[in-house]
Amino acid sequence: MAIVGKDSKKTARVKGLISEEGLMPLLEHLGELRKRVIYVLIILTLGLALGISVAEPVYNYLMAQEPVNGMTLHTFSLWDGIGMYMKIAFIIAMIITLPFTAYQLWAFVKPALRKHEQRSTLKYIPFALIMFLIGLAFAYFVVFPLAFNFTRMVATHLNLEETYGVIQYFSFMFGILLPVSLLFEMPLVIMFLTALRIVNPKRLRKMRRVAYFIMAVIGVVVTPPDFISDILVIIPLIGLYEISVFLSGMVYRRQQAALKQRGLVDDDEIE
Template sequence: MNDSETVLVENKNSSLPSTINNGKEMGVLDHLEELRWHVIRAVLAILVFTVVAFVAKDIVFGKIILGPSKINFLTYQFFCKMSSITCIDSLPFILQNRVMTGQFTMHIAASIAFGFICAFPYVFWEIWRFVAPALYNEERNTARGATFFVSLLFAIGVFFGYFLIAPLSINFLSNYQVDATILNEIDISSYVTTVAMLTLGCGLMFQLPIVVFFLSQVGIVTPELMKAYRKHSIIVILFISALITPPDVISQCLIGIPIWFLYEMSILISATIQKKRNLAVAKAEKLREAK
């Protein structure tokens, strides 16, 4: 898989695929060695992007991460162009650092988060390279393009969280006051943590269709099961939305609605997979009867 080619063969005594390396069946230690190298390459990719982000702090930290804290941010300008009612023309808070090592540690933490986001497609690709040889040819063909769709959904979720959920949440929290005498002086660690949670949380939440796809492939999830628990799923979605967003209804709904849409789309995906499985079973039975 990494140094030598890995192939799949059918075990004579079993219908399960067997992975061999250099003509010998791979044992547990061999698989662990393969996994180790995949993990090392994935971590190195994250480190490379982390170093790039750390060096380019004027762009990554000054413009991207701190972007939603500035009134000239793209989202705020868009809302102002839409209508005077939706216009966000003030963010009454300032960012400050109260710890001697605060800015340095936040610089490192933000760089790591940025590095993970950029390296996510490659990280998943390494995971897929480790898992794929254990699958049947038909299963691999069915899951072809998994890296592309996982990366696409992750990117959509990240952009959705960064350009919509994060700015609206920051606007709500910066304008909220229990008393006019209390000033919003936000610590830099709190700000970076909030933006990172919203952005990464949306990116991971948008992986729901992919998760359902693979669970449906192994028969754990069915469209009937998802339909039966549809009402329960709404409660779970709202609960998870409340965990990764600030305590305001608008942010929860903004992230909950697209997740609910993805849940409904996942039902269709699961139904399609079940239909293909039923057709395959029916075809196998006909061939067995013909013999």
């Protein structure tokens, strides 16, 4: 970005990093962050309480679906029933807490944003929940059944008798659902970072190969150790990255257009 004049460049950069009231002291920043974290923990606790209260109907629904509806799950510990309830409650609490967490993050960085940046980034918050639910549905209806059936196929091929514990089953399920759902937040995170001028589409395109490698590693780490799950996660991740680059370009061009109106960039610098 070509800024017209050194003073203008310095002024624009500083205005993008601090509020009109000036840079808050470090301790004040930490105090504000602590307050936001406490708010999130309170909502998470309330979400867990609500999740526990509705865990049984959710459990009954999940047990009536493929691939577990034709199976009998077992308990191998006195704590397995409680553990199952807590796993379901935690997922419900995550869904409830996510948009509130996104809002608290926005509120924390709000002093460093201009008025129009505050309005534009605030619009991302509802989409955080939408993208999480899309990722949750994709993980539950696509990735999890294929991964589970693949592992059962291997066990059958080895002539192993199937005896599944309720904790093992739900740990396997949520070990797929939660990471994949969070990874679907990538486009929103990239758009938010672009709005904060931390990244831009040009930089994202330059680091595409590195990003693909990192996503392949993430896909292997967050999924069960079978290549079916890995492929089913890595391919959508690559697609999400390309969508993120495109959306980053949209945000970046709007930024450039706004700077052009203020006379801070040349016409040929707007992509």
